[in-house]
Amino acid sequence: MPEPAILCHQLRKRYGHVTAVDGLDLRVERGECFGMLGPNGAGKTTTIEILQGLLDPDEGSVEVLGRCWARDERDLRQRMGSQLQETKLPERLTVEEVVRLFRSFYRRGRSVEAVLAEVALLEKRRAWVSKLSGGQRQRLAVACALVSEPELLFLDEPTTGLDPQSRRQVWEIVSAFRRKGGTVLLTTHYMEEAQQLCDRVAVIDHGRVIALGSPRELIASLGAEHVVEFSLEASATMPETAYTMLPGVEAVSDDDGKVRLTVSQVHLVVPALIRMLAEHRVELHELTTHHATLEDVFLTLTGRHLRNG
């Protein structure tokens, strides 16, 4: 069995009094797309930068493609591709000049044309970077990571700030890389992204892994697949036990009058809920239901939302 693509053990990194990464373990298998999901400030970027050999951890060990940074840095850099958050590519170079520049750093790799075709920027090859849209810039950044034909691709929030269509285009590029057998480690705070792309997800909060598994497993760990959310008329409250009595309710959370029920069968819960509230003469405001997502997993684990957590 080949060694894992990434193996890290008890990583710790402090900045002054802030502990960004607090004893984090990960194991990413070859050929897998692995996501680190968490809110801003959870320690995702620090972790991915340690794994890429850009930061030294205060404690812990890192192995990438069976090697370690201290001994095999040059070899590892040839075999990985990376997209960092906030990199601004040279504004006054053309798209193909930027990709050729990055190509020149690697011993092996693909033709500039082939990579540009793959990220759908062939038509823009002679345009200056300064003229590109946000989505095009991001695809160019991914192209620079792919031009060496890496075994392992690091993506740090690859679609943050992009519109839905641009996001989908980036997802397609990542999926194509996966189909050719590449390994991906990405960070994101979009649960749709993790759900769409990742075989396995580590939910990160305060520099630790608080849940690990495939998106399906994580959602199944809620014990029920649907979420019913509603709020009551102002000042009205009901004890939580009133909700747990309802059929098929697995979990209840009450956040300032906004109640969330994790349930197995919506069609049984909703009529029962309405009946129960009517009996107590409490009026219902805003009732919504949806399939449980990773967002609900995070909310259940931490009591906070991903976006503004």
Add this chain to the structure above:
Amino acid sequence: MAERAPSAIGQLTLWRMREFLREPEALFWVFAFPILLALALGIAFRAKGPQIVRVAVEAGPAAEATVRALEQVGRIEAALLDPEEAAARLRTGRVALVVRPGSVPTLVFDSTRSEGQLARLVVGDALQQSAGRTDAVSLRDQTVREPGGRYIDFLIPGLLGLNIMGTGMWGVGYGIVKNRTQKLLKRFLASPMRRGEYLLSFLLARLWFLALEVAAVLLFGRLAFGVPIRGSLIALAVVAVLGALTFAGIGTLVASRTRTVEGVSGLMNLVMVPMWIFSGVFFAYSNFPEQVQLFARLLPLTALNDALRGILLDGMPLVGLMGPLALMAAWGGASFAVALRIFRWE
């Protein structure tokens, strides 16, 4: 799919050159600015005919006769004024000297100003002659005006040095800090790019432009003002390249840890402005007191300017310039070595 990799040092150097050529402002500062400066200063300080001496004569008895006596001398322009007006003009520099006629005429002038001293000599001479003094020896004047000794001849090598310093420091220092703020340095660090090649590409791109900017300034001096190039072009090239490398080294040092463009601009000025003043760009540093001259002689731009003037104006060979060349090499080498040690890549 595999394709032979383009050379990294080649691509990095091309990038530096493209970035520069695609930035019109940078082109202006490197090529147009020194030429415009040379043109303006060359015209302002061009060699003129014998200077006209403007003096005032206070109204009173014998004033008219004094004015006539002075105007006998071709280069004196004398105005008859009442004492208050004469004093006001002296104070504001519109006349260089005031004559107060009398049995013993009084000459009022500012002895610290060269115009005052010149006027004192010329007016004294004129008054003595009109009173009947004869010269003990007769002298014959022969005037020369040879290229090499004029202000513009002094100025062009100085501007050349200034330009080599400015483009070296800005081109390298600003470029590095910009890449750092763009997080490009970090992105490069994630790739197998060799750090030495990144820094080397700045030097190589600089050398390309150096040839052009030196040629532009020298050609302009030659065509517009007849500034001579007395030494060998090879010696000139050696000095220019050494100068460019020296300031690229200092630029790298200034940029080695700076995180913001504002920060690096301030540091650049801190390093360069003293050299604008003390290194004999616009006027000879021999005007400064002894101790200040000792300091001025240690500056790398002073060494570069001395070497450029030695070659262009005095036709000196490189062997005669070992002192300044060694000083430049020491500055450049030490700066680059320190910069490499403390460089911040993230």
